[in-house]
Amino acid sequence: MSLLTAPAVPDTAADERAARLTEAAAAWGERIAQNPASAQLTYRVSGAGEGSVATTIRAGRHEFVVDEPAALAGDDVAASPVEYALGALISCQVVVYRLYAQALGIVVDEIDVQAEGDLDARRLFGIDESVRAGFSDIRLVITLTGPESEERYQELRAAVDAHCPVLDLFANPTPVSSVVRKG
Numbered sequence: 001m002s003l004l005t006a007p008a009v010p011d012t013a014a015d016e017r018a019a020r021l022t023e024a025a026a027a028w029g030e031r032i033a034q035n036p037a038s039a040q041l042t043y044r045v046s047g048a049g050e051g052s053v054a055t056t057i058r059a060g061r062h063e064f065v066v067d068e069p070a071a072l073a074g075d076d077v078a079a080s081p082v083e084y085a086l087g088a089l090i091s092c093q094v095v096v097y098r099l100y101a102q103a104l105g106i107v108v109d110e111i112d113v114q115a116e117g118d119l120d121a122r123r124l125f126g127i128d129e130s131v132r133a134g135f136s137d138i139r140l141v142i143t144l145t146g147p148e149s150e151e152r153y154q155e156l157r158a159a160v161d162a163h164c165p166v167l168d169l170f171a172n173p174t175p176v177s178s179v180v181r182k183g
Contacts, residue, residue, distance in 0.1 A: 014109075021102040051075050082135070086115040092166035093142065100159040108156070109146040115139070138170060 032039045047055040054067040068074025090113040101108040117135040122128035
């Protein structure tokens with residue numbers, strides 16, 4: 001399979017999704033109740049530079065490419081790092097919407113999330129050190145379809161906003177340490 005070909009996501013019926021979400025929540029709840037330390041997870045991802053500025057990322061048994069458009073010295077063979085960051089936010093939102101809809105008994109038939117992020121490239125290119133290097137603003141538009149009232153969907157949004165790990169990464173400072181080693 002080419003790195004540029006997305007794997008097929010299997011269709012999942014609403015009742016199967018509900019069962020899987022309920023089972024996962026129960027299993028994690030039991031595991032954490034028995035051993036609170038089991039809630040502490042460490043994710044490991046590695047990457048190696050390729051081509052002009054592309055990177056092949058390995059996350060568990062998965063591999064994907066990150067690149068830049070030609071205007072940023074890339075070959076434009078894949079989404080850029082900031083596009084993947086927005087994609088990570090969108091996909092985490094979908095997961096947490098599904099999880100909390102199930103937990104709160106809120107019916108959601110479909111979820112569509114759109115993200116826009118504003119980034120000032122002057123810092124990237126060393127032109128203006130006073131501007132932020134990352135996004136200055138991110139806008140999410142979440143469209144939920146289903147039989148619930150607007151109030152119920154706003155209740156769900158509040159639960160998701162309070163529990164989405166990737167939203168938390170964007171909304172709050174996270175300590176990052178880095179070490180450069182000579183290979």
